[in-house]
Amino acid sequence: MNENEKITPVDGDFYGGLLTVTPSPHIKHTDTTTRVMVDVLIALAPAFIWGIIVFGLNAFLMPLIAVAASVFFEFAVQKLLHKPVTVGDCSAAVTGLLLGFNLPANDSYFLPVVGAAFAIVVVKQLFGGIGKNFVNPALAARVFLFLSWPTKMAAYPAAFDRTVVDAVASATPRAGGEVELLDLFLGKCGGSIGEISTLLLLVGGVYLLLRRVITWHIPVAYLGTVALITFLFPQGGGFFDLTFMLTELCSGGLVLGAVFMATDYVTSPVTAKGRLIFGVGCGLLTVFFRYFGAYPEGVSFAILVMNCLVWYIDKLTRPRVFGGARHGK
Amino acid sequence: MYTFKGGTHVREYKNTDSAPIERMPAPPTVAIPMSQHIGAPCRPVVKPWDHVDYGQLIGEVEQGLGCPVHASVSGTVKKIETRLSAQGNPVEVVILENDGLYTKSDRIKPFPKPLEEATPDEIVEVIRSAGISGMGGATFPTYAKLKGAIGKADTLIINCAECEPFITANHRMMLEHPERIIDGTRVLMQALGLKRALIGVEDNKPDAIALLREKAPTYIKICTLKTKYPQGDERQLMYALLGKELPTGKLPADIGCVIFNAETVAAIWHAFFNGTPLCKRVVTVDGDCVGRPANVKVPLGTSYRDLIEYCGGLIKQPERIINGGPMMGNAQWDFNASITKGSSSILALSHEFCQKGHSSLPSACIRCGRCVKNCPMHLMPNMLVNFAMRRRWDDAAAYHVMSCVECGTCSYNCPGGMQIVQHIRVAKATIRAAQTAARMREAALEKEKKGEVASSERK
Numbered sequence: 001m002n003e004n005e006k007i008t009p010v011d012g013d014f015y016g017g018l019l020t021v022t023p024s025p026h027i028k029h030t031d032t033t034t035r036v037m038v039d040v041l042i043a044l045a046p047a048f049i050w051g052i053i054v055f056g057l058n059a060f061l062m063p064l065i066a067v068a069a070s071v072f073f074e075f076a077v078q079k080l081l082h083k084p085v086t087v088g089d090c091s092a093a094v095t096g097l098l099l100g101f102n103l104p105a106n107d108s109y110f111l112p113v114v115g116a117a118f119a120i121v122v123v124k125q126l127f128g129g130i131g132k133n134f135v136n137p138a139l140a141a142r143v144f145l146f147l148s149w150p151t152k153m154a155a156y157p158a159a160f161d162r163t164v165v166d167a168v169a170s171a172t173p174r175a176g177g178e179v180e181l182l183d184l185f186l187g188k189c190g191g192s193i194g195e196i197s198t199l200l201l202l203v204g205g206v207y208l209l210l211r212r213v214i215t216w217h218i219p220v221a222y223l224g225t226v227a228l229i230t231f232l233f234p235q236g237g238g239f240f241d242l243t244f245m246l247t248e249l250c251s252g253g254l255v256l257g258a259v260f261m262a263t264d265y266v267t268s269p270v271t272a273k274g275r276l277i278f279g280v281g282c283g284l285l286t287v288f289f290r291y292f293g294a295y296p297e298g299v300s301f302a303i304l305v306m307n308c309l310v311w312y313i314d315k316l317t318r319p320r321v322f323g324g325a326r327h328g329k
Numbered sequence: 330m331y332t333f334k335g336g337t338h339v340r341e342y343k344n345t346d347s348a349p350i351e352r353m354p355a356p357p358t359v360a361i362p363m364s365q366h367i368g369a370p371c372r373p374v375v376k377p378w379d380h381v382d383y384g385q386l387i388g389e390v391e392q393g394l395g396c397p398v399h400a401s402v403s404g405t406v407k408k409i410e411t412r413l414s415a416q417g418n419p420v421e422v423v424i425l426e427n428d429g430l431y432t433k434s435d436r437i438k439p440f441p442k443p444l445e446e447a448t449p450d451e452i453v454e455v456i457r458s459a460g461i462s463g464m465g466g467a468t469f470p471t472y473a474k475l476k477g478a479i480g481k482a483d484t485l486i487i488n489c490a491e492c493e494p495f496i497t498a499n500h501r502m503m504l505e506h507p508e509r510i511i512d513g514t515r516v517l518m519q520a521l522g523l524k525r526a527l528i529g530v531e532d533n534k535p536d537a538i539a540l541l542r543e544k545a546p547t548y549i550k551i552c553t554l555k556t557k558y559p560q561g562d563e564r565q566l567m568y569a570l571l572g573k574e575l576p577t578g579k580l581p582a583d584i585g586c587v588i589f590n591a592e593t594v595a596a597i598w599h600a601f602f603n604g605t606p607l608c609k610r611v612v613t614v615d616g617d618c619v620g621r622p623a624n625v626k627v628p629l630g631t632s633y634r635d636l637i638e639y640c641g642g643l644i645k646q647p648e649r650i651i652n653g654g655p656m657m658g659n660a661q662w663d664f665n666a667s668i669t670k671g672s673s674s675i676l677a678l679s680h681e682f683c684q685k686g687h688s689s690l691p692s693a694c695i696r697c698g699r700c701v702k703n704c705p706m707h708l709m710p711n712m713l714v715n716f717a718m719r720r721r722w723d724d725a726a727a728y729h730v731m732s733c734v735e736c737g738t739c740s741y742n743c744p745g746g747m748q749i750v751q752h753i754r755v756a757k758a759t760i761r762a763a764q765t766a767a768r769m770r771e772a773a774l775e776k777e778k779k780g781e782v783a784s785s786e787r788k
Contacts, residue, residue, distance in 0.1 A: 014618070014643035015634060015664050023751040025656040025737030026649055026678060027340070027494065028685045033695055033744045035686070084691045091695075131693045131745070215702075270698035270711055319707040321729040322335075322564065323574045 037090035039213045043204035051193040054159045055105035059193045063100025069116035070096030077125040098138035101194025104156045115141035135307040136267045139300050156190045184250040195253035205259035214263040217275035222258040225283025257299035267307040274317035281306045331569040332555035335705040339558040346497040350624045353639050355402045355427050359630030363421040365669035366462035367469050368394030379406045382434035396470045397460045401608040401628035404428040415652045438604040452520035459600035460607045465590035466653050468671040478587035485526040489591040490561035493654025496674045498611040499591040501624045503537035507544045513598035531556045559736040563588045614640040618647040618677035627668050634664040647677040656737040692746040700739035710739035710749045717752040725756045
């Protein structure tokens with residue numbers, strides 16, 4: 001199977017070469033883990049570029065440092081533990097970029113490094129590496145940073161404002177800043193690097209759907225639940241507030257969370273039914289945290305809590321075996 | 330359009346769908362295994378230096394389930410030796426030297442009565458003595474399947490789905506000899522006492538569907554199936570055509586169905602109308618290492634090497650030689666192995682072709698859920714592979730590992746490159762062995778108890 005075990009023809013006599021006896025099936029789909037991860041990177045690219053346009057150089061540097069640090073820590077841990085090095089599958093790069101997306105575009109360059117260390121070393125590798133972590137590494141790292149350096153993590157520069165270089169917090173839409181709804185949708189507002197442009201994140205999501213990297217279940221269930229509750233019961237009281245609903249949908253990294261974070265394979269259910277439950281749960285918790293929580297936003301916490309329930313949702317939504325009875329031994 | 334839930338559209342590679350069936354001249358020697366089917370192996374009824382005619386009986390079933398074996402060339406028995414079968418079991422092989430004369434055995438004569446007057450038992454006997462076994466790959470003796478279905482089955486289905494990639498042997502058969510499939514179906518209908526039959530064809534063969542519709546009488550319905558693997562599995566086929574789920578552990582006849590493969594039906598046609606036993610079959614020879622991919626009518630017992638040489642030889646080093654389709658076929662280790670009744674195709678695939686960009690990074694499940702989404706049996710292969718790797722056999726059984734049909738859809742789609750099916754096979758074999766051991770222990774205990782009772786009575 002390995003490259004170095006390849007058979008070489010014996011003087012052009014192809015019947016003389018050794019044959020490999022392997023179990024069926026003998027052909028494979030072209031999608032590999034690497035390909036999936038590269039697709040996610042491609043899907044994140046438009047929002048990344050928009051972040052750089054809006055916030056300038058720091059919006060380029062912070063994610064870049066996060067990616068580099070993630071890849072480095074993955075490599076270092078695997079070398080130290082004498083495990084095969086799998087940085088080539090690009091999953092560390094995806095974690096790094098998502099972490100970078102969740103950071104403010106200020107100049108606290110240690111944030112992505114510490115965050116990457118936490119995401120890769122603690123959340124991912126200590127639990128067994130790719131496929132074994134039970135919460136989303138990028139989100140866990142974001143919350144870790146958020147709780148450790150709350151002021152630095154909230155030091156959002158204003159959109160298109162290059163004069164503010166130092167950490168002067170400008171109000172993001174979720175922190176009471178007034179922004180036109182259309183600007184919010186397009187991403188002409190403050191916020192963390194990757195979360196601002198709802199439009200471009202949705203474009204990335206459509207790409208992932210078309211490439212069949214993700215299924216529609218989680219994003220639709222998640223966004224649908226949030227939309228429904230915020231429309232029916234707006235936070236300020238009253239009923240049926242469309243503007244409030246749209247503001248809620250377009251702010252606070254909800255779309256980034258619903259399309260890119262909640263759909264993380266490793267920390268979401270594998271069945272279609274389970275994904276719907278997971279999405280609805282994320283939606284309910286997000287609104288709950290936003291309405292009643294101490295922090296202005298709830299996406300990270302909602303997804304992390306639901307991550308911890310995935311094993312149970314999977315168990316709950318086991319499909320009925322073809323030709324078999326309902327569940328039970 | 331009929332279809333089922335789950336499954337996946339596997340890349341088709343039907344390179345040979347316009348390659349007419351060629352008749353390969355019989356090679357100088359053929360090696361005919363005495364076991365080419367499920368059931369007991371045959372006992373050779375010829376001795377070295379005996380002369381045999383084409384179609385002569387050379388292996389007879391002694392007892393139990395099995396199919397007789399016939400000479401596929403005329404000539405002399407060179408020797409009888411033990412070799413390993415395509416599945417890796419030792420099996421007796423009769424090696425015939427071809428005299429090139431094609432003298433036909435005098436047993437080859439058509440059924441003496443017209444079809445309408447044939448009784449079910451007579452038809453079963455014709456099929457049994459012609460040595461016909463399922464030619465789609467599972468090689469279950471056809472007479473036994475038919476016999477078990479008489480009086481039980483009310484629906485006859487002819488499986489022309491041909492869902493495995495590469496293989497076009499059935500497709501060509503339908504295009505070139507539709508009457509064989511239709512008349513063979515009529516023979517089966519006569520045996521089963523049925524007035525209607527269904528022929529299921531995947532929609533990637535529109536020309537075959539059109540031709541069969543044109544030729545078939547009204548009581549044989551041609552059904553278009555959506556092209557999706559594993560449509561040719563009988564469970565999925567029955568579900569698609571009739572909406573019936575085969576309950577776990579039951580046979581199709583238990584829910585009133587009986588299913589035959591297209592080429593099996595053509596073999597039945599040969600046996601009934603010509604009296605020819607099963608001595609040849611159509612094999613698709615393909616793969617990126619084969620010079621001239623083709624559909625070839627091959628005498629059984631021809632070696633892979635002779636067949637590949639006939640098809641332009643190897644043009645590069647193959648990594649795997651596969652007997653059967655790429656999804657469920659067996660990788661072979663010997664070019665001298667023989668074409669048998671179940672060899673629907675021979676594929677020579679290179680390393681690059683099989684790997685398809687899957688790197689040498691260690692495989693790991695990323696829980697993408699593709700295996701769950703695509704499993705035609707609605708299992709959770711990701712959980713099964715996990716349990717199997719951790720030797721948690723009870724958990725695997727609780728997740729219905731025994732229902733796995735090993736179609737390979739999960740492994741095909743796995744981006745992590747996990748050999749899911751192989752892990753499941755290990756789990757199934759372990760559980761089956763444990764069950765057998767438990768049964769034997771129980772039987773031994775029972776015996777002991779009885780023995781004690783008997784001895785105490787004696788006292």
